[in-house]
Amino acid sequence: MLNSFVIANPNRCLGCYTCVVACSAAHRKSGLQAAPRLHITYSPRGTMPVQCRHCEDAPCAVVCPVNAIEIRDGMVLVKEQACIGCKMCALVCPFGAITMNGTFPPSIPKPAGQVQSLLAWLAGQKTVAIKCDLCCSSTDGPQCVKVCPTKALQLIAGDQVERLIKLKRISSVAVVDSILNEEGE
Amino acid sequence: MTNSIPEIGKNTEVIFVIGSNTAECHPLVARQIIKARERGARLIVADPRLTEMANKADIWLRVPAGYNIPLINCLLHVIIKEGLFDSAFIKEHTEGFDDVKQAVEEFTPACVAGLTGIPEQDLIEAARLYARAGAASIIYCMGVTQFSFGTATVVALSNLAAITGNLGRPGTGVNPLRGQNNVQGACDMGCLPNSLPGYLNVTDQKNRARFEKEWGVKLPAKVGIKISEVPDAILDGCIRALYVFGENPVMSDPDSNHFRHAVEHLDLLVVQDIFLTETARLADVVLPAACWGEKDGTFSNTERRVQRVRKAVDPPGEALPDWQVFSALARLLDYHKMNYLHPREIWEEVRRLVPEKFGGITYQRLDQERGINWPCPAEDHPGTPILYQGGKFSTPSGKAVLRPVLFDPVQVPGEKAASFKNPLTGSLSELPDETYPFVLTTGRRVYHYHTGTMTRRCEPLDQVGPKQLIEINPVDAARLGIADGDFVKLSTRRGSIAATAWVTERVPEKTVFTTFHFWEANVNELTNHTTDPVSGIPEIKVAAVQVKKISPAEAKQLYEEKKEKYLVDLTREVATKFSQGRR
Amino acid sequence: MTEKESKRVLTVCPYCGTGCGLYLVVEKGRVVGIEPDGLHPVNEGELCVKGYYGYQHIDNTERLTSPLIKKDGKFVAVHWEEALDFVARQLAKIKQESGPDAIALFASARATNEENYVAQKFARAVIGTNNVDHCARL
Numbered sequence: 001m002l003n004s005f006v007i008a009n010p011n012r013c014l015g016c017y018t019c020v021v022a023c024s025a026a027h028r029k030s031g032l033q034a035a036p037r038l039h040i041t042y043s044p045r046g047t048m049p050v051q052c053r054h055c056e057d058a059p060c061a062v063v064c065p066v067n068a069i070e071i072r073d074g075m076v077l078v079k080e081q082a083c084i085g086c087k088m089c090a091l092v093c094p095f096g097a098i099t100m101n102g103t104f105p106p107s108i109p110k111p112a113g114q115v116q117s118l119l120a121w122l123a124g125q126k127t128v129a130i131k132c133d134l135c136c137s138s139t140d141g142p143q144c145v146k147v148c149p150t151k152a153l154q155l156i157a158g159d160q161v162e163r164l165i166k167l168k169r170i171s172s173v174a175v176v177d178s179i180l181n182e183e184g185e
Numbered sequence: 186m187t188n189s190i191p192e193i194g195k196n197t198e199v200i201f202v203i204g205s206n207t208a209e210c211h212p213l214v215a216r217q218i219i220k221a222r223e224r225g226a227r228l229i230v231a232d233p234r235l236t237e238m239a240n241k242a243d244i245w246l247r248v249p250a251g252y253n254i255p256l257i258n259c260l261l262h263v264i265i266k267e268g269l270f271d272s273a274f275i276k277e278h279t280e281g282f283d284d285v286k287q288a289v290e291e292f293t294p295a296c297v298a299g300l301t302g303i304p305e306q307d308l309i310e311a312a313r314l315y316a317r318a319g320a321a322s323i324i325y326c327m328g329v330t331q332f333s334f335g336t337a338t339v340v341a342l343s344n345l346a347a348i349t350g351n352l353g354r355p356g357t358g359v360n361p362l363r364g365q366n367n368v369q370g371a372c373d374m375g376c377l378p379n380s381l382p383g384y385l386n387v388t389d390q391k392n393r394a395r396f397e398k399e400w401g402v403k404l405p406a407k408v409g410i411k412i413s414e415v416p417d418a419i420l421d422g423c424i425r426a427l428y429v430f431g432e433n434p435v436m437s438d439p440d441s442n443h444f445r446h447a448v449e450h451l452d453l454l455v456v457q458d459i460f461l462t463e464t465a466r467l468a469d470v471v472l473p474a475a476c477w478g479e480k481d482g483t484f485s486n487t488e489r490r491v492q493r494v495r496k497a498v499d500p501p502g503e504a505l506p507d508w509q510v511f512s513a514l515a516r517l518l519d520y521h522k523m524n525y526l527h528p529r530e531i532w533e534e535v536r537r538l539v540p541e542k543f544g545g546i547t548y549q550r551l552d553q554e555r556g557i558n559w560p561c562p563a564e565d566h567p568g569t570p571i572l573y574q575g576g577k578f579s580t581p582s583g584k585a586v587l588r589p590v591l592f593d594p595v596q597v598p599g600e601k602a603a604s605f606k607n608p609l610t611g612s613l614s615e616l617p618d619e620t621y622p623f624v625l626t627t628g629r630r631v632y633h634y635h636t637g638t639m640t641r642r643c644e645p646l647d648q649v650g651p652k653q654l655i656e657i658n659p660v661d662a663a664r665l666g667i668a669d670g671d672f673v674k675l676s677t678r679r680g681s682i683a684a685t686a687w688v689t690e691r692v693p694e695k696t697v698f699t700t701f702h703f704w705e706a707n708v709n710e711l712t713n714h715t716t717d718p719v720s721g722i723p724e725i726k727v728a729a730v731q732v733k734k735i736s737p738a739e740a741k742q743l744y745e746e747k748k749e750k751y752l753v754d755l756t757r758e759v760a761t762k763f764s765q766g767r768r
Numbered sequence: 769m770t771e772k773e774s775k776r777v778l779t780v781c782p783y784c785g786t787g788c789g790l791y792l793v794v795e796k797g798r799v800v801g802i803e804p805d806g807l808h809p810v811n812e813g814e815l816c817v818k819g820y821y822g823y824q825h826i827d828n829t830e831r832l833t834s835p836l837i838k839k840d841g842k843f844v845a846v847h848w849e850e851a852l853d854f855v856a857r858q859l860a861k862i863k864q865e866s867g868p869d870a871i872a873l874f875a876s877a878r879a880t881n882e883e884n885y886v887a888q889k890f891a892r893a894v895i896g897t898n899n900v901d902h903c904a905r906l
Contacts, residue, residue: 011222014208014215015237017632018817021645025821036649044690047237149212149814150219190786190810212816213786331905363785363904365877367884371902374884376875378898382885387898400893405868409891409898412905415872424872424899426862428855430887431876437906453858460830461843470855471843473832476825477782478792478799482880484780486787486810494880497777497792498799498826502833503848507876507883511890513848517856520894523886531882555789555808556780632817634783643824646817722905 002158003054003074004134006038006142010046012152019049019144019153023135030137033080035101037132038144048152049144052076052097052132060089060098060131068129074158075134083128090129102127188322188358189488189558189570194220196356199318201229201311203342204253204328204726208237209631211362211487214324227318229311231256232328233626234656234698235691244311247693250626251727252301253329254592254611256308257341258292263312264349265289270316271350278576279347281587284605288589300594316349320356327364327628331726334592334611336719341590352585353573363487365635370485373542373559374535378409383539399538401522411721412438413714416447430457430474430507435464435751436636436707439723440679440714457510462638463704463751474507475500482508482528483551485559488570491546492556614715614724617695621677621729623661624696625711630654633702641702653684653706656698657732662688665734672740675699676731680710683735683743697732704751705744773797778805782878783818786810790819799826859895868896875902 008019020036028034038051058076061069068082069089078089090098134155135142145153156164193200194217207215215238222228222241230242231253239245248256264270265286275282294305315321323346329338343359351357363369375382381404385392393404410418412434418424427448438444448454448467456468459476479500485491500506508531515523525531529548536543545561545568557568578585589608591597597610617624632650633640640646655673667673669688674681675697684699684706692698699708712725735743776791789808793801802820806813825831835851836843862870873891875884884902891900 011241012219013237014212014219014816015631016208016212016215016816017649018212018815018820020649021632021817021821024648025645034648042689042691044235044240046240147815147820149811149816150216211784211786213788213811213814213819216811216814365785365903366780366782366787367879367881368785368877368902368904370881371875371877371879371884372904374881375888376884376900376902377904378901381892382888396892400889402893402896404892405896405898407869407898409869409900410872412874412901412903415874415901418872423870425866425870426859427872427874428859429874430883431878432874432903434874434903437903439906452862453855455855459825459832460828461832461836465832469838469858470851471832471836472851472855473834476831477878478777478779478823478826480880482882484782484787485881486780487785488787488810490787490810491881492780492787492789494779494782495777497775497779497794498797501831503835504831504833505848507879508886510852511883511886513852514856514859515890515894517852518860518894522893523889525886528880528882531885535881535885555805556787634818634822639782639825640818640822642828642830643822645821645824649817720905725906 001074002161003056003071003076004155004157005054006051006132006134006145006153006155007053008048009152009154010048012150013046013048014150014152015040015042015047016149018147018149022143022147026135026138026143032137033102033128033130035099035130037130039096039099050095050097051144053095054132054134059092059094060129063088063092073136075136076131077133077136078129078131080128085127085129087129098129098131100127101130186358186360186362186488187352187572188356188360189490190214190217192356192570193217193322193324196320197221197226197322198356199227199229199315199321200324201231201315201321202238202242202324203231203257204330205324205326205362206232206234206236206238206328206628207324207326207362210326210364210629212631214362227314229314233693233696244307244314246303246307246311248301248303249693250624250696251332251594251613253332253338254334254341254590255292255297255300256303257338257345258289258590258592259294259297259308260312260315261285261289261341261345261348262292263294263309264316264345267313269313270348274350274576275348278578279585279587280582281589282348284589285344285348285587288591288605288608315345318351320354321346321349321351322356322358322360323351324360324362326362328726330361330720330722331724332611332722333614333715333717333724334609335717335722337590337609337611340588340609343585344587344590347585347587353571353576355571358571361487366486367484369487369489370483370491373485378411382535383542385539396538399534402520411716413716413721413723416444416714419447419450425451426453426455427451428455428457429464433458433462433464433636433638435467436462436701436704436709438714439709439712439725441707441709442680443714457507458638459504460638460642463636466752472510473502473504474510475504479504480506480528483532486556489558490556491543491551491559493548493551613727615713615727615729617729621731622695623730623732625675625677625708625728625730626696626698626726627701627708627712628698629700630702633700635702637702637704650702653682653699653703654687655684656687656689656692658692658694658696659688659690660694661732662686665732667734672735672737674733674735674739674743675711676733677711677713677728679713681743682706682708682710682747683740697730705747707747707751776803781815781819783822788815788819790815792823799823863895869899871895871897872899872901875900877902877904
């Protein structure tokens with residue numbers, strides 16, 4: 001079966017960040033890095049959170065020099081403990097779905113000068129690759145999907161992809177049919 | 186709001202959003218708009234910024250900040266010219282149509298397109314779409330009101346709704362979105378210098394008599410001064426003591442440096458709040474208040490829905506609900522008709538005094554229902570989600586009063602205004618010039634709220650929005666050599682701030698946008714305190730500004746200056762000393 | 769409330785004017801989470817980011833827990849009696865010297881109806897001025 005993934009519908013997305021914060025909260029609760037794994041992205045063509053597509057032949061997993069990224073249980077996962085923060089995965093990801101980050105412990109005040117997220121670091125803080133893990137450590141699925149107030153986010157399961165592709169084939173028949181008809185006229 | 190929020194999702198056919206970043210500032214209202222669109226409703230958005238609402242609109246009118254009146258007048262012009270108005274409604278339920286017709290005559294699509302840069306065809310299409318809808322709703326927010334001509338703009342919008350008969354029916358109306366949980370309630374309860382609870386004019390002897398009887402004192406008849414007039418009144422020596430609760434005017438009021446300067450001249454500043462806010466730091470006395478979740482009472486939302494809020498936990502330390510503090514002070518000042526045991530008793534007094542609006546709303550009912558929209562005069566009354574049903578208005582004649590609204594960016598000529606009966610006029614108090622060539626407009630971001638007193642102390646929220654961003658168009662950024670993430674300094678005639686640039690098409694050319702959530706770069710040091718002559722609302726939404734790229738070192742220096750200014754370095758000491766013993 | 773008690777308290781969001789219904793999840797006398805109210809006609813079981821996650825300020829260690837009076841440029845913690853007595857005497861003095869209109873009150877669009885009602889009553893009936901306003905304009 002194909003890997004599952006979460007994707008947003010920009011026609012519904014309000015850019016309200018509820019998913020982003022839910023993501024962060026869920027991972028913090030699981031003892032993982034609390035940096036959010038989806039990124040609200042604004043463009044003149046629409047706004048939506050962007051996150052990992054859990055590619056079947058994931059380039060991030062291929063380039064990882066320490067095998068910290070593995071494909072298992074229908075998803076692409078980063079082992080935060082093994083990651084060395086080399087950034088190769090973030091660069092090869094075609095969707096910009098991987099960021100390098102580490103969590104600011106809440107007890108430490110944030111540095112006054114604003115810092116770029118790619119370089120946000122503190123002494124003693126581990127900076128690793130952060131990406132969507134479909135909230136595999138929580139019992140009720142991806143938290144972003146759960147909290148989205150407009151239901152713009154959807155979990156697409158592997159078998160659902162196959163069904164969608166079948167539907168696409170049906171509609172492509174109609175398209176080809178009309179093109180050939182036009183040709184014949 | 187004249188109508189209720191659920192109607193947008195259920196009944197509205199065309200939604201006209203103007204001056205409201207609904208998706209970020211009222212996300213759950215925006216959700217109703219998305220719901221409406223999915224059942225086929227159409228969306229018109231007028232906003233200078235490419236907000237999420239604008240991005241989803243069928244027609245986006247990119248109106249430059251400050252040009253709402255010509256835009257609305259143009260829609261009126263097209264509707265009148267093409268005969269799309271509701272003549273029966275106008276005849277039976279309005280007065281003053283001819284004046285409006287004459288006033289909008291000059292606002293042709295060609296003229297307004299020239300003034301605003303909005304394509305003529307979009308203006309015409311928007312007017313047709315709005316006027317032809319079976320039920321059209323206008324949704325607006327501070328992007329309409331926070332101008333020296335805010336009242337005039339709202340009147341123009343009500344003209345638009347009235348001539349198309351979009352009032353008093355499900356899914357229609359003129360619907361302001363209130364920015365704070367209980368702005369509606371604070372107004373309803375008479376926290377206004379000219380009105381007693383229930384919007385009863387304070388200058389009317391009959392109204393005062395009603396309250397004098399219950400309160401047992403003679404009440405002042407002179408209208409008080411508005412919040413925006415207070416700084417000048419302090420400097421003139423008229424105001425010597427200021428008592429502020431649950432508000433942070435040093436951050437939220439326009440021209441903050443002026444306000445701060447005025448506050449220094451007070452003999453007494455009392456601040457009652459839940460944190461040592463930027464304003465509280467300047468106070469002589471700070472009183473600790475209980476916050477949301479620690480006290481009982483009611484809030485009234487933007488659709489006039491009175492809802493019960495409940496106590497879940499105890500306040501920390503010695504903090505008290507605001508009503509108890511006022512009661513205690515009243516006793517010390519020898520007034521003994523403010524001894525309440527529970528907010529329920531206070532609400533009972535409100536019900537007794539303003540039965541026509543709140544008489545039917547009891548705590549008991551609020552425990553069973555999810556809020557009741559006032560007016561609700563009797564306990565068997567269901568409440569009033571829709572105002573002006575059947576075209577009955579709360580004016581002396583019972584008809585909607587249409588008033589002509591005139592506009593000129595610089596100044597409306599006196600003789601033109603004089604040719605109308607009772608006109609309203611609008612012009613901008615500050616236009617861009619050589620020194621201050623950009624337009625600055627302000628607002629909020631979704632993950633923070635107002636002056637950040639609460640949300641910046643909620644780690645999950647502060648994490649996604651840790652710093653101030655200044656939106657600047659890529660064309661301007663390229664011209665000024667600014668890259669995304671560079672530090673930018675904004676200066677107006679009133680002050681300067683520095684923050685990180687966000688290079689984005691969200692703002693049009695020659696316009697920059699930022700927020701008032703961060704003391705590190707508080708945009709209200711830059712904003713203008715010129716006010717609307719009727720409502721006293723300040724012109725926060727537009728100012729002339731200079732934009733300059735600065736080095737990280739310069740940004741750091743400005744940051745240190747702001748820190749000195751806002752944090753007054755009292756916090757750490759006080760906070761650590763008194764946080765002991767917290768639960 | 770007993771310390772062990774865990775409960776859900778129905779209330780209304782404290783942020784924007786939409787007025788969404790939500791539950792405060794309380795454990796051991798602390799708010800530990802928020803759940804949307806599924807029966808509320810406005811938000812219909814959904815919330816935005818502030819609705820879900822904007823509650824931690826309640827428990828923040830910087831909360832004011834005692835009245836403070838500024839003495840020689842520094843805040844000093846005092847008891848309620850002293851603070852209220854000071855405020856009452858100052859207000860009475862200013863009222864006597866310059867009239868009630870020398871005092872102004874900023875009420876709060878963040879506080880409850882009941883508190884705002886009491887605040888304006890305090891300004892009008894106790895102080896004797898209509899100088900009461902709030903941040904509706906901001």
